[in-house]
Amino acid sequence: MSKKTLLASLLSLISISAMAAQSTSWVYVSNADSGTLTRYQLHKGQQKLLPQGKVDGLPSAMSSVLSPDKQHLYLMLRSKPFRVATFKIASDGQLIKQSETPLADSMAYLSLDKQGHYLLGASYGGDLFSINHIAANGDVERAPVQVSHTGKRAHAIQTDPDNKYLYVSQLGSDQLLQYRFNPADGRAQPNSPAFVNVEKEAATGPRHFVFSPHASQNGKKYLYVLNEMSGTITTFVRRQDGTLIQSASTPSLDPAIARNMQRGEARPTVGELPPSARPRIWQADIHMTPDGRFLYASERTSSTLNVFAVSPQDGSLSFINSVKTETQPRGFAIDNSGKFLIASGEKSQQLSLYSIDKHSGKLSLLQQVPTDKGANWITLVE
Structure with missing residues (x-):
């Protein structure tokens, strides 16, 4: 084989590998009633969800969030004692449980700051939010950086895309709390004004x-x-x-x-x-x-x-x-190409995979696949 032919073959293999990588995503679904995380491969070329197994022993598995480097998945377990489970994500998408860390209360929503240095949680039942530092190995540290009491029914928490500001929705008082966020120490200070109706x-x-x-x-x-x-x-x-x-x-x-x-x-x-x-x-x-x-x-x-x-x-x-869509759709997710939407239902034991029309935005059902009971949250790794 000539050097030119060999080079062409190598480039072809690299191209095929790159296309395969781009066409594959891992999908994780939290199932609160079954206490599981079900795992799927989203094969974009085939436009299919391919079941890949599950992790058991996760009572009241709900909100989950992916680290920015895509190395760790954080899962809220809303059964006492309230805690977050940290999983290492293997190259084949399998989840390896790494640790569990107690949190200040039952968190309805988890997110990370944009650098992935802090875990943020909003508690509907506790009327508070918490911020915990994440160690170099990906574990959530036990002692919180900050716990702040809010008005009634804190529900979601996120930093803005620039990681300078933090917002918390309050379902019970019809407000959005607004904070200045310091990514150096993970602390949030009320902005002025401190909330908007x-x-x-x-x-x-x-x-x-x-x-x-x-x-x-x-x-x-x-x-x-x-x-x-x-x-x-x-x-x-x-x-x-x-x-x-x-x-x-x-x-x-x-x-x-x-x-x-x-x-x-x-x-x-x-x-x-x-x-x-x-x-x-x-x-x-x-x-x-x-x-x-x-x-x-x-x-x-x-x-x-x-x-x-x-x-x-x-x-x-x-x-x-x-x-x-699926019965009682608490959570859904959109892939990073904007071509696919995956929906779950708390009263359904299947997922729906849709294609998104790039011109109209309309959804077309591609597939329905089984999942476990109480499906409520979907996280993609791409």
């Missing part, structure tokens, strides 16, 4: 939120808050000092569905709400495609995914359509 009406229930990946043509950056009880998404402009100013409120349900529902109520930490005359609005999760063109939100009572176009001019939302 989400909407004029009471009992909106701000839950999860998402940042626009880049500025719109008007030069502004946005934060979108999904309101659990009101059936709306509130749009905020993010100013340079980290403070938020409300820009718009957009109905987030199909009108044909919304007209038969009533405003939701904050869920108790134990037990269920009493029966109601009409089904209650109960929104859950919100995500945006990486290019910022489309936004998706889930509603649990109607078991729907609601699709929106995001204006490149001013970040405003336009409703596209509503898609029936």
